[in-house]
Amino acid sequence: MVIWGERLGVMHFASARTGRRYDRADLAVAESLAWRVALAVDRARLYEEAREANRRKDEFLAVVSHELRTPLAPLLTWAEILRRRPDAAHARQAADVIERNIRLLRGLISELLDLASITGGKMRLERAPHDLSDIVREAAEDLAPQASEKGISLEVRPATEPLPVEVDGVRLVQVVTNLVFNAVKFTPPGGRITVTTGRAGNQAWLGVRDTGAGIAPDFLPHVFEMFSQGEEGTRRARGGLGIGLALARQITELHGGDIEARSDGAGCGAELIVRLPLREREVAVRDLRPSLDVPPAALEDTRVLLVEDVADSREAMREVLEQFGAQVVPANDGRDALEKLGGAQPDLVLCDLRMPVMDGFEFVRRLRADPTRAELPVVAVSGFGSEESRSACREAGFDAYLAKPVDSSTLVASIRNALRARRQAS
Structure with missing residues (x-):
């Protein structure tokens, strides 16, 4: 029994009681019957595979829900504790719990994005x-x-x-x-x-x-x-x-x-x-982990135009940047940022991607089209962490890409690297 080029099994016919030999008509009936049986077996197998895939999908979604809710619970609890008792001891303990669980959430989200990249054949290796x-x-x-x-x-x-x-x-x-x-x-x-x-x-x-x-x-x-x-x-x-x-x-x-x-x-x-x-010959190897140690005044005298439509995210990043000495000019979207460029005279732009009115891609395209500002470094900071988003940012003209949530050391180090790279290129 063969279906779609795959052999599923063998169907055997014994001789008839009359002793008559099978003829071409009998063979045609047997072949038709074998094909129908093979088709039925194949459909039953496909049904079982689809049912199993659906079961595993439902189970996976349940696991994802559980794994995302688990770290959210202590975050909510400690936020409520801090609201009632905002003393230093509770603040330190809350900070530890919040940081640990946010890193856990970030890891889970990264795994899901990697899964999407691999299954879609879009994961790129930088060897x-x-x-x-x-x-x-x-x-x-x-x-x-x-x-x-x-x-x-x-x-x-x-x-x-x-x-x-x-x-x-x-x-x-x-x-x-x-x-x-x-x-x-x-x-x-x-x-x-x-x-x-x-x-x-x-x-x-x-x-x-x-x-x-x-x-x-x-x-x-x-x-x-x-x-x-x-x-x-x-x-x-x-x-x-x-x-x-x-x-x-x-x-x-x-x-x-x-x-x-x-x-x-x-x-x-x-x-x-x-x-x-193994490589055929040994070569000097790269440092896997560039230093993210940044001094307290790492961004002193650095003017940053911060483009972010979500107020909570904008204020949080503004606070971090100012703690490291930066002068921050906030903007609500790409159009607002273009209007503020002249007065702000920034050294660098931190820009979200998805925003109302004008998104980050349109903003950076207009920026690069302006000869007077084409060399201004722009770092994308976005909740889209897929390989596709990274590639789109490179093609659009962003100098670097950071996926939210980003810790302060990585944020500041990326800003310094982008500024350094632009200076060396000029």
């Missing part, structure tokens, strides 16, 4: 020479506090030899972070996580081994599938969207590598291994 061990150290360093807080030993064992790879450093840090975070999530207090790097032939590899919950044999083939999180109770207890490992696999494969999961079963721990092509 550069790196040493794989440096990437692993950075990711492990970021997650060390979480492991320590949970009472888990996190050890990095880098290779003694260089492991030169040409990769998108930010994306590969994301891969390693997802693997280590997954290990932290599924390893109980007192457990161990070991991150190792090495060389095998023309490949560099990294392995993340833990003494955690392990992976059941029947689930092992599905570990890297989108929205797969294993047993229901385990998923609810550990949290997460169920896309971290799927993103790790997709990003690894975009780099021409592969990823593998190993486990002896539930309760036996697990090991996740990533393999990447």
Whole structure:
């Protein structure tokens, strides 16, 4: 039985009781019957696949709702506490809770945007020479506090030899972070996580081994599938969207590598291994993490035209910029910003993208068309964090792009970098 070029099975006909041999007419009936059976089987299979996809979609949306609501709860609670008791002690504790949960929300949103980029084939890699061990150290360093807080030993064992790879450093840090975070999530207090790097032939590899919950044999083939999180109770207890490992696999494969999961079963721990092509020759590697340390007066004597239609966002950014010494001129939209350019004489423009009256794209197009202001640096700050939005900003003429929410160090560092780049280009 064949349908759409795929063989589904075999239909067997025994001889008739009369002893008559099957003729061409019988064969035609048999072929018609086989095709109809194959079509019915194929439709039943497609129905089951569609039903399963719909079930997983509904489950994923429920998980997303849960994961977004969870950090919002303490944010609302602490806002109410500060309103009633705005003393210094409560303010410090509230600041810690707010920052921690906003970073969690930002991570969840970034994962969702990465999912959209990958499934739409729009994720772009910015490859550069790196040493794989440096990437692993950075990711492990970021997650060390979480492991320590949970009472888990996190050890990095880098290779003694260089492991030169040409990769998108930010994306590969994301891969390693997802693997280590997954290990932290599924390893109980007192457990161990070991991150190792090495060389095998023309490949560099990294392995993340833990003494955690392990992976059941029947689930092992599905570990890297989108929205797969294993047993229901385990998923609810550990949290997460169920896309971290799927993103790790997709990003690894975009780099021409592969990823593998190993486990002896539930309760036996697990090991996740990533393999990447080595560069043919070693080259100087890039610094993965440029310094974001900025002095208190980093923007002193810098005039910034701040274009943002949402009043709360505009005032928050204005406060941050003024704390670092900037002189800020606010504008409500692109048209308002064009009208204020002459009087403000800014050194740089911070501009939202989606605004009423005139959006950020139209504003920057008009700015670049004016010979007297064409070289003015403009940094986009937007809630659109997709790869498509970044590309559109580059093509429109923005100097840099920041996705909301952006922390103050990154904001100030980006402003300084944009100013420096324009000065060097002139």
